[in-house]
Amino acid sequence: MVDAAVRPKTTRPHADNADANLQFDVARVTDLLMGTWADTRREARELIKDSAFWRDDELGKDEHRERVLSQLHLLVENKAVHRAFPKSLGGEENNGGNIAGFEELVVADPSLQIKSGVQWGLFGSAILQLGTTEHHEKWLPGVMDLSIPGAFAMTEIGHGSDVAAVGTTATYDASTQEFVINTPFRGATKEYLGNAALHGVAATVFAQLITNGVNHGVHCFYVPLRGEDGVDLPGIGREDDGLKGGLNGIDNGRLSFDHIRIPRTNLLNKYGDVAADGTYSSAIDSPGRRFFTMLGTLVQGRVSLDGAASWASALGLKIAITYATQRRQFDGADGQEVVLMDYGKHQRRLLPRLATTYAQIFAHDEFLQKFDGVFSGRTDTPDDREDLETLAAALKPLSTWHALDTLQEAREACGGAGFMFENRLVGLRADLDIYVTFEGDNNVLLQLVGKRLLTDYAQQFTGKDAAALAKFAVGMTAGKLFHGAGLRQFGQSVVDLGQVSRSVENGLREEQQHLLLAERVQQMVADIAGRLRPxxxxxxxxxxxxxxxxxxxxxxxxxxxxxxxxxxFTDAVHRVEEADTKKVLTWLRDLFGLQLIEKHLAWHLINGRLSTQRAAAVSRYIDRLCARLRPYALDLVDAFGYEPEHVRAPIASGAERERQDEAREYYAALAASGEAPVLEKTLKKNAKR
Amino acid sequence: MVDAAVRPKTTRPHADNADANLQFDVARVTDLLMGTWADTRREARELIKDSAFWRDDELGKDEHRERVLSQLHLLVENKAVHRAFPKSLGGEENNGGNIAGFEELVVADPSLQIKSGVQWGLFGSAILQLGTTEHHEKWLPGVMDLSIPGAFAMTEIGHGSDVAAVGTTATYDASTQEFVINTPFRGATKEYLGNAALHGVAATVFAQLITNGVNHGVHCFYVPLRGEDGVDLPGIGREDDGLKGGLNGIDNGRLSFDHIRIPRTNLLNKYGDVAADGTYSSAIDSPGRRFFTMLGTLVQGRVSLDGAASWASALGLKIAITYATQRRQFDGADGQEVVLMDYGKHQRRLLPRLATTYAQIFAHDEFLQKFDGVFSGRTDTPDDREDLETLAAALKPLSTWHALDTLQEAREACGGAGFMFENRLVGLRADLDIYVTFEGDNNVLLQLVGKRLLTDYAQQFTGKDAAALAKFAVGMTAGKLFHGAGLRQFGQSVVDLGQVSRSVENGLREEQQHLLLAERVQQMVADIAGRLRPxxxxxxxxxxxxxxxxxxxxxxxxxxxxxxxxxxFTDAVHRVEEADTKKVLTWLRDLFGLQLIEKHLAWHLINGRLSTQRAAAVSRYIDRLCARLRPYALDLVDAFGYEPEHVRAPIASGAERERQDEAREYYAALAASGEAPVLEKTLKKNAKR
Ligand SMILES: Cc1cc2nc3c(=O)[nH]c(=O)nc-3n(C[C@H](O)[C@H](O)[C@H](O)COP(=O)(O)OP(=O)(O)OC[C@H]3O[C@@H](n4cnc5c(N)ncnc54)[C@H](O)[C@@H]3O)c2cc1C
Ligand SMILES: Cc1cc2nc3c(=O)[nH]c(=O)nc-3n(C[C@H](O)[C@H](O)[C@H](O)COP(=O)(O)OP(=O)(O)OC[C@H]3O[C@@H](n4cnc5c(N)ncnc54)[C@H](O)[C@@H]3O)c2cc1C
Known part of the structure; x- marks a missing residue:
């Protein structure tokens, strides 16, 4: 295993212009990135400096699973995982901090992060959010101290994205006051559940609640899987999912139920209850709204994936950019070998992804605040909940896809070394692969967001006639249209983007970026709405x-x-006072904005938002921003605040620089000795003279 | 392990329009895809139906390595790997067929493909291509029958892409008529070599040839690593690379040489030799050209990666599209659950990638023909060699990146099931990851192609003045400019693409696609050349x-x-006689062409090649093509010709369909029994009436 004590020695490249010599305040930016729950993040990072929490790549699946289970116990011992639970049970009722702390575990081992998430974030949360006081008192202590490891059993073989259609039934039997949990056919087998293959002794099971001949839709039930003796109860079927593409420290598996009887009171009955006589009652009248309310209480999984994925991207870039400032390949014009980070293409590969990672970390902190507001009860209206869910469905897909893209590019940017497991990139990528699918498939989530945008859009029109509509569509700014989902207004100086200003770059500054991005959303939604209208x-x-x-x-x-x-990102930049640091971060934000505009350039052209001349300037401007940011690349990844015990990749340790120094010294000594062979090429050239 | 005997049962969806009921001739298309060496491909596929060649996912790294070694012996026994070797030694001197056969191994286990490639394609080829008769007779029999497993030792820790700069030295000692092979510093250690950690008993080592005080540049030497006793010779250093992101069936490792002495005649001396007295001689005067000539003889690695990656993409799509025609999620308007393949987004995710895979397989066959022409000596001029290398540097990056992209999208398209190792997608992706880096890093290779394009471009101008140049740049078609690298002319009817024809689609047919794609290359190169001129x-x-x-x-x-x-792709379509099949393939080719145009739409707009109106039509046209191709999706992947023993993914076996049938039968029986619970929602609706 890498000697984590080696700290990289790298310096900023020489450059004689003022832009390359700004005072970039790394510590200030670290604070900014760490966000609202910085203290919790630092605490968590301190804890996982202990190698006991690290992934051990030598372990096979089975040993890896046991190691992660034991790490969960370590987390309990260190009181690292109870922040969200009720104070009455020893928790802190600190929802935002809880998630922030969890997310940081990803750099120790994603299996550890996700298995913790299953235990305390899903299984535990289901009891906490869907159950009532009796359930909390009965089961949460065991959940918290891990004496009850549990599975969260929602997905079935046949239904993942469409949870409402699960086939498992919970039929109430008034004669014994029990629910009968049953898997009526193979496709209704619960599938992919963490803790199900081995460690789970109980499960929160989602099933169609049937009483008095009526199906009231999906509800959640607490189902014990094992007796005191540790043996599976009769009727419980358990299968192991075996090897996966990643996260092999988690024992995912299948569960089936052959007419398992549980007490009536094992229904987690916060949003719907069944009386002893079988009468169903709920405070929420609409079965659809009730179902979505229940699911909504479990949004925290998405919140934490958004954060964990963003920070994993950060780690990947920390490794690849550190290496890129040390690794040399091919001679430059001066006869010296060129550092990878100085290649135009290498900058283009890594710096826009760095900008995106910053944007996601800042967006995540806002998201986490919103989450904390709702779950603390401070700002908990149905609208707030809906906004939060839309935010989750919007941000989680982008950050999880970005993590895969970034880790892959980082891997490739490190060449063959990137493929070595010890350098972390391939392992992280393999583990994070499934983040784009679980807690809601990315494409399915974005579709939900799209539907919400359409609904918001349609609501503006209630009672308006066609002429009013047309006017409305023209005059409306995105901020007014979609306020619900978090948009805000910046400068609002209306500029004619079609016209070329003296410098094309002037037309691509903050306000114009905002307008271009915002109007695109608005226009796309309006266009789609128009096409759906017939x-x-x-x-x-x-x-x-x-x-x-x-x-x-x-x-x-x-x-x-x-x-x-x-x-x-823009809000965060505005919070920075220090002029130099602000300048660098503004470039980075511009890089983020412009690469988005570049990606959708055809759209802006087709829709007349950009002249061809200004559009042509976008890519050149991006190149210039990359060159300007180059001297700060290392500072910008150092600002993620990772220490060697978090990074652990030998290629980011300074070893590459040491090897190169050794090689240079060898050649220098050889030259000095006068015994260096002369190159045939040189001989030939001299002979021609 | 999956029961490979289960053959999927899937049918084409109903559709009442003529376009959906064409006679698509699967067998004909399979022949087309199999290409010039179809027989060899079929032979190879038949061989690897034997499960002895399959990847066993249960094995850890160490057992996996031993299994793959034993599979190599099986290949020898089956005479599957000697097609390229001299007839005098029992080979067939069949270069194209040899590569075609190798490529097919990828669906058995990529580790098997690559380890075979190291042994017979790299280590063996270095001796064959860089050595002379004496070397062939001495070592090739042992290479062929695997009694001499060997490493191909080119890359060093410090230098991968820039091979000319390797640090290993081979210094001639005339007093003993030996070369002294030496690793002068850590960075000069040979790195990432297949067969180096364990199995290699010899290596072809690339080192700076130094004699009489002159460095003649990189040459290749045959270096024994172990004695008869199986113990490493003194001075040989060997380290294990350990766990990698994939290809863990191969024992990659490091080799270092502490003043290892080898006979003078171990220099593989086809392109450069050292006489007993130390005098260097070569038929190629320029050291640069000599070096590139030597490297050029090893192009076959790139050829085979291009093919293997394309066929791995095909397999990924076979799995994902088969599943997508069976898997259902969410109710449709008719109350039936919708098959994934019917979703607009799902089509957009998979069908353009299918089109690209077809294009790559067709391009690969041409590439393989070119390769065979050069290596058989039939068409072996320096120009042919240069064209071949440019082709390799152009195609290998695209197909290997495409494989990663496609396998990932296929994985995500299968949801959680895609992440299960048994379903192949994650394993294939992990193994193919490094294809984008080895045998030449993709970005480095494309840069070579770019330089060649610039050179070709510049050559047109020799002796022309500025006015002539300007005229030239306007009038020239890409076909004339870059004939060297394989471009050809199609219809050549000059159309004004800026003008909107009656149907916008008319402006996006074959000829226009060709013109748009070709002119883009030409214009980009001209633009870059212009920017470099100062x-x-x-x-x-x-x-x-x-x-x-x-x-x-x-x-x-x-x-x-x-x-x-x-x-x-277009050439291949033109070869099809059957009208219906040709129609479907033309749609697929159009889909390939249009998605390329869509990807670069902003460029075409900025450069005035497309009007905004026609540009806006591109995406809609793609959607329409996807819908048209939907009924043939399954046929198009069946045409890859894979049998269950090649596919082996349970999700593509028909099991999903069986589970769904079971679920439907359950619900139907329940409804018939009269005991089905009524939905609360239905009750509420009825109550309102
Ligand atoms: C490692 C792992 C751990 C997991 N842990 C748990 C757990 O602890 N508890 C639990 O309950 N579940 C768990 N899951 C299940 C996970 O949440 C589901 O896999 C996920 O919700 C996707 O469902 P699915 O696999 O059925 O895919 P599907 O829903 O079948 O989707 C397959 C594909 O179809 C596409 N698709 C679906 N519907 C549409 C549509 N309407 N339009 C267009 N495209 C569509 C999707 O984009 C996706 O690409 C886990 C899964 C894995 C792999
Ligand atoms: C599993 C595996 C098996 C292998 N097997 C063998 C083998 O059997 N024998 C053997 O000799 N080698 C082998 N290799 C080595 C392989 O060929 C090299 O890793 C590859 O050539 C890349 O070299 P590198 O790793 O030094 O990356 P580098 O050359 O350092 O490149 C790193 C990054 O820098 C970028 N870059 C480099 N130069 C430039 C430039 N001028 N401009 C812009 N960007 C640039 C590249 O795009 C890349 O992303 C193997 C490697 C692996 C991982």
Missing amino acids: AGKDKVLGAKLFNENQAELIEAARAHAELLQWEA | AGKDKVLGAKLFNENQAELIEAARAHAELLQWEA
Whole structure:
């Protein structure tokens, strides 16, 4: 294992212009990135400096699973995982801090992060959020201290994204006051559940609640899997998912139930209850709204994936950029070998991804604040909940996809060394792969966001006639349209983006970036809404038109999320006082904004938002920003605040620099000795003279 | 392990329009895809139906390595790997067929493919291509029958892409007529070599040849690593690379040489020799050209990666598309659950990648023909060699990146099931990850292509004045400019693409696609050349300007490669006689062409090649093509010709369909029994009436 004590020695490259010699305040930026729960993050990072929490790459699946289980016990001992639980049970009722702390575990081992998430974030949360005091008192202590490891059993073989359609039934038997949990066919087997293959002794099981001949939809039940003797109860079926593409420290598996009887009171009954006689009652009348309310209480999984994925990207870039400032390949014009980070292409590969990572970390902190507001009860209206869920559905897809993209690019940017497991990049990528699927498949989530945007859009029109509508669509700014989902207004100076100003770059500054990004969301949604309109009440035509526009709706949702990230980044930059640091961060924000605009350049051109001349300037401007940011690349990744015990990749340890120094010294000594062989090429050249 | 005997049962969805009921001739298309060496491919596929060749996912790294070694012996027994070797030694001197056969091994286990490649394609080829008859007779029999497993030792810790700069020295000692092979510093340690950690008993080592005080550049030497006793010879250092991101069936490792003495005649001396007295001689005068000639003989690695990556993409799509035609999620307008493949977004995710895979397989066959022509000696001029190398440097990056992208999208398209190792997608992706780096890093290769394009471009101008140049640049078609690298002319009817024809689609047919793709390459190269011109003879400025344009040059090279793929696809379509099949393949080719145009839409707009109106039509047209191709999706992946023993993924076996049938039967029986619970929602609706 790498000697974590080696600290990299790297310096900023020489440069004689003022832009390359700004005072970039690394510590200040670290604070900014760490965000609202910086203290908790630092605490968690301190804890996982202990190698007991690190992933051990030598272990096979089975040993890895046991190691991670024991690490969970260590977390309990260190009181690292109880922040969200009720004070009455020894928790802190600190929802935001709890998630922040969890997220940091990703750099120790993603399996550890996710298995903790299953235990305390899913299984525990289901009891906490869907159960009532009796349930809390009965089971939460065991959940918290890990004497009850549990599975969260929602997904089935047949239904993952469409949870409402699960096949497991919970049929109430008034004669014994029990629910009968049953798996009626193979496809209704619960599948992919963490803790299900081995460690779970109980599960929170989602099933169709049937009483008095009526199906009240999906509810959650506490189901013991094992007796005191540690043996599975009769009727419990358990299978191991075996090897996965990553996260092999978690024992995912399948669970089936053959008419398992549980007491009536094992229904987690906060949002719906069954009386002894079988009468169903709920404070929420609509079964649809009730179902979504229950699911909504479990949003924290998405919150923490968004954060963990963003920080994993940060770690990947820390490794690749540190290496890129040391590794040399090919001679430059001066006969010296060029440091990778000085290549134009290498900058283009890594720096826009760095900018995006910053944007996501800032957006995540806002998201976490919103989450904390709702779950602390401070700002907990149905609208707040809906906004939070939309935010989760918008941000989680982008950050988890970005992590895969970034870790892969980082891997490739390190060449063969990137493929060595010890250098972390391949392992992180393999583990994070599934983040784009679980806690809601990314494409399915973005579709939800798209639908919300369409609904928001439609609501503006209630009671307006066609002429008013047309005017409205022209005059409206995105901020007014989608306030619900977090948009805000910046400068608002209306500029004619079609016109070329003296410097094309002037047309690509903060305000214009905002306008371009915001108007794109608005216009895309309006366009899609227009294309869906002919359906009217015709359900079949509606479904057909929707399907034809599905890909574009998902793209609109993505545009919306990108805008939110851009806004969060911009807010963060505005909070910085120090002029030099602010300048560098503004470049980075510009890089983020411009690469988004570059990605969608055709759209801006087709829709007349950019002249071809200004559009042509976008890519050149990005190149210039990359060159300007180059001297700060290392500072910008150092600002993530990772220490050698978090990084652990030998290629980011300074070893490459040491090897190169050794090679240079060898050649220098050889030259000095007068015994260096002369190159045939040189001989030939001299002979020609 | 999956029961490979289960054959999927899937049917084409109903559709009442003629376009959905074409007679698509799967067998004919399979022949087309299998290409020139179809027989060899079929032979190889037949061989690897034997489970002895399959990857066993249960094995840890160490057992996996031993299994793959034993599989190599099996290949020898089956005479599956000697096609390229001299007839005099029992080979067939069949270069194209040899590569075709190797490539197919990827679906058995990529580790098997690559380890075979190291043994017979790299280690063996170095002896064959760089050595002379004496070397062939002495070592090739042992290489062929695997009694001499060997490493190909080119890369060093310090130098991968820049092979000319390796630090290992081979210094001639005339007094003993030996070369002294030495690793002068840590960075000069040979690194990442297959067969180096364990199995290699010899190596072909690339080192700076120094004799009489002159360094003649990198040459290749045959270096024994172990004695008869199986123990490493004194001075040989060997280290294990340990766990990697994939290909863990191969024992990659490091080799170092502490003044190892080998006979003078162990220099593989085809392109450069040292006489007993130390006099160096070579038929190639320029050391630079000599070096590139030697490297050029080893191009076959790139050829086979291009093919293997394309076929791995095919397998990924076979799995994901088969599953997508069975898997259902969410109710449709008719109350039935919708098959994934019917979702607009799902089509957009998978079908363009299918089109690209077809293009790559067709382009690969042309590439393989070119390779065979050169290596058989039939068409072996320096120009042919240069074209071949450019082709390799252009195609290998695109197909290997495409494989990663496609396998990932396939994985995500299968949801959680895609992450299960048994379903193949994650394992294939992990193994193929490094294909983008070894045998030449993709970005470095594309840069070579870009330089070649610039050179070709510049050559047109020799002796022309500025006015002639300007005229030239306007009038020239890409076909004329870059004939060397394989471009050809199609229809050549000059159309005004800026003008909107009656149907916008009319402006996006074959000829226009060709023109758009070809002119883009030409214009990008011309633009970059123009931006580099100010440098003149100023080396430092030249390097600076080059670096500023590096990313775009790589993009131009990619555009060039895309054009070649498009042309190959089009040629293949033209070879099809059957009208219906041709129609479907034309749609697929259009999909390939249009998604390329869509990807670069902003470029076409900025450069005035497309009107905004026609540009706006591109995406809609793609959607329409996807919908048209939907009924043939399964046929198109069946045409890859894979049998269950090649596919082996349970999710593509028909099991999903069986589970769904079971669930439907359950619900149907329940409904028939009259005991089905009524939905609360339905009750509420009825109550309102
Ligand atoms: C390692 C791992 C751990 C997990 N842990 C748990 C756990 O602890 N508890 C638990 O309950 N679950 C768990 N899951 C399950 C996970 O949440 C599901 O896999 C996920 O929700 C996706 O469901 P699915 O696999 O059924 O995919 P599907 O829903 O079948 O989706 C497959 C594909 O179809 C696409 N698709 C689906 N619907 C549409 C549509 N309407 N339009 C367009 N495209 C569509 C999706 O984008 C996706 O690409 C885990 C999964 C894994 C792999
Ligand atoms: C599993 C495995 C098996 C292998 N097997 C063998 C083997 O059997 N024998 C053997 O000899 N070698 C082998 N290799 C080595 C392989 O060929 C090298 O890793 C590869 O050539 C890249 O070299 P590098 O790792 O030194 O990366 P580098 O050359 O250091 O490149 C690192 C990064 O810098 C970028 N870069 C480099 N130069 C430039 C430039 N001028 N401009 C812009 N960007 C640049 C690249 O794009 C890359 O992303 C193997 C490697 C692996 C991982």
